Amino acid sequence: MSTRLPVQPSDRFVGRRRALAAALGPRAALVFAGGLRGRNYPANSYPFRADSHFLYLCGAALTDAALLVHDGRCELFVVPAAEDDALWHGEIPSASEVCRTTGVDALRSIHELPAAIASAGGARAVATLPSLDPLTRARQAALLERRWPGGRFPGVDGLDAVDLELADAVIELRLRHDDGALEMIRRAIEGTAAAHLAGMAVTRPGLFEYEVRAAMERELIAREMECAYGSIVTVHGEILHATTHHNRLSNGDLLLADVGGEYQGWASDVTRTWPVGGAFSPTQRALYEIVLAANEAAIAMVRPGVRYRDVHLAAARVLASGLVDEGILRGDPDALVERGAHALLFPHGVGHLLGLDVHDMEDLGDRAGYARGRSRSEQFGLAYLRLDRDLTPGMVVTIEPGLYVVPAILADARLCEPFAQDGSFARERLTRFSDVRGIRIEDDVLCTPTEPVVLSSSIPKTVAAVEAAVARGRV
Numbered sequence: 001m002s003t004r005l006p007v008q009p010s011d012r013f014v015g016r017r018r019a020l021a022a023a024l025g026p027r028a029a030l031v032f033a034g035g036l037r038g039r040n041y042p043a044n045s046y047p048f049r050a051d052s053h054f055l056y057l058c059g060a061a062l063t064d065a066a067l068l069v070h071d072g073r074c075e076l077f078v079v080p081a082a083e084d085d086a087l088w089h090g091e092i093p094s095a096s097e098v099c100r101t102t103g104v105d106a107l108r109s110i111h112e113l114p115a116a117i118a119s120a121g122g123a124r125a126v127a128t129l130p131s132l133d134p135l136t137r138a139r140q141a142a143l144l145e146r147r148w149p150g151g152r153f154p155g156v157d158g159l160d161a162v163d164l165e166l167a168d169a170v171i172e173l174r175l176r177h178d179d180g181a182l183e184m185i186r187r188a189i190e191g192t193a194a195a196h197l198a199g200m201a202v203t204r205p206g207l208f209e210y211e212v213r214a215a216m217e218r219e220l221i222a223r224e225m226e227c228a229y230g231s232i233v234t235v236h237g238e239i240l241h242a243t244t245h246h247n248r249l250s251n252g253d254l255l256l257a258d259v260g261g262e263y264q265g266w267a268s269d270v271t272r273t274w275p276v277g278g279a280f281s282p283t284q285r286a287l288y289e290i291v292l293a294a295n296e297a298a299i300a301m302v303r304p305g306v307r308y309r310d311v312h313l314a315a316a317r318v319l320a321s322g323l324v325d326e327g328i329l330r331g332d333p334d335a336l337v338e339r340g341a342h343a344l345l346f347p348h349g350v351g352h353l354l355g356l357d358v359h360d361m362e363d364l365g366d367r368a369g370y371a372r373g374r375s376r377s378e379q380f381g382l383a384y385l386r387l388d389r390d391l392t393p394g395m396v397v398t399i400e401p402g403l404y405v406v407p408a409i410l411a412d413a414r415l416c417e418p419f420a421q422d423g424s425f426a427r428e429r430l431t432r433f434s435d436v437r438g439i440r441i442e443d444d445v446l447c448t449p450t451e452p453v454v455l456s457s458s459i460p461k462t463v464a465a466v467e468a469a470v471a472r473g474r475v
């Protein structure tokens with residue numbers, strides 16, 4: 001059992017539900033919160049994280065609840081409190097408190113849901129989105145007579161047409177953040193900025209990655225925040241989603257920290273890379289400046305009407321051009337990018353949507369990230385681009401170019417040979433950069449009608465600012 005009521009005024013959620021109802025017309029929508037996931041025995045579960053679509057529309061994190069939007073009304077169905085709930089979990093908020101804070105019209109027992117579905121048009125007519133919680137998903141499928149494929153992540157394959165209508169309506173709403181959403185994202189980024197400053201200040205040779213991680217996550221916990229995703233704090237920045245933190249930091253290492261806080265469900269996602277010894281070496285600095293130039297060039301393109309794939313390609317061109325200057329790639333940067341040569345060192349996409357999810361709405365697959373009629377490239381590197389929409393005001397995207405020396409890529413003849421054979425990839429030059437394994441610089445950027453707003457701009461990023469922030473811990 002878990003209950004967290006919203007901190008923002010209820011009209012935020014009422015407004016979103018009205019907008020959803022207007023998009024769906026007479027069709028009813030039923031959105032589930034998801035439930036607790038077991039860790040071992042029944043009283044010990046993982047911390048509850050409500051499904052994001054539910055959080056968006058309701059603001060409250062209520063285990064096993066469901067929200068019915070229909071006919072100009074919104075009803076919240078919850079599990080009635082057990083007799084001993086107050087003993088184990090403390091006072092349960094009253095129905096009137098839940099209604100007041102969420103702005104729903106009525107609070108009802110979840111046992112009344114079948115009857116409510118029947119009067120909202122029947123199981124097949126009520127639109128829903130599969131919960132990320134497998135148990136909830138199974139209950140949902142039974143209640144609403146859906147036949148969904150199994151699997152850990154449901155996605156949109158196999159959804160009924162009515163559910164796709166709901167998915168599209170939700171995507172349309174969540175793509176552009178309202179003021180309430182932006183307030184929460186800014187709050188998440190404030191904590192994240194404190195975390196990165198603390199991480200830089202605490203870093204010194206001899207510590208372990210987990211000690212830097214602890215210093216960073218402390219700042220989030222101290223602000224009533226969670227981690228929006230598993231923190232990456234590693235001297236092996238070339239492992240893109242590193243999940244371990246056991247390495248000891250040595251003088252001469254770069255430390256890559258991809259750490260983002262989550263506040264009331266809203267995410268941030270920031271990466272900085274800094275020198276453990278306090279100063280970048282000339283080779284580290286050379287590659288860092290290239291990544292920084294790509295980050296800044298891409299940020300400058302976050303404007304209405306710009307296709308996000310072009311932002312990615314612009315970052316790739318800056319990286320390719322810098323790599324040509326360093327003699328690692330050879331040829332015309334535009335032609336190198338067209339052939340995908342840059343992806344040998346920058347294998348991922350330049351970013352993604354950010355919102356309630358760190359990769360916002362990726363539970364809906366490319367239906368959220370890709371505009372209608374666009375699909376993923378098959379080229380190595382570009383294939384990992386998570387977003388290919390035209391930017392519009394209100395969108396928050398990450399901009400996160402990087403350079404990585406990934407052994408698995410360098411050992412893959414299929415990827416390297418085409419560029420090694422014609423001399424466009426001079427891999428032997430990489431030995432001069434042996435003190436660089438991975439560099440990423442990631443910011444969270446709001447698209448506005450005019451200039452891009454870098455929400456994470458307070459976090460040191462230039463060589464001088466990063467070195468000063470690391471030095472601050474040593475005085």
Ligand code: GLY
Nearest residue numbers: 229258269400442
């Ligand atoms: N933190 C995961 C990412 O940057 O996409």
Ligand code: MN
Nearest residue numbers: 269398400442
């Ligand atoms: Mn990211």
Ligand code: MN
Nearest residue numbers: 258269270442
């Ligand atoms: Mn990240």
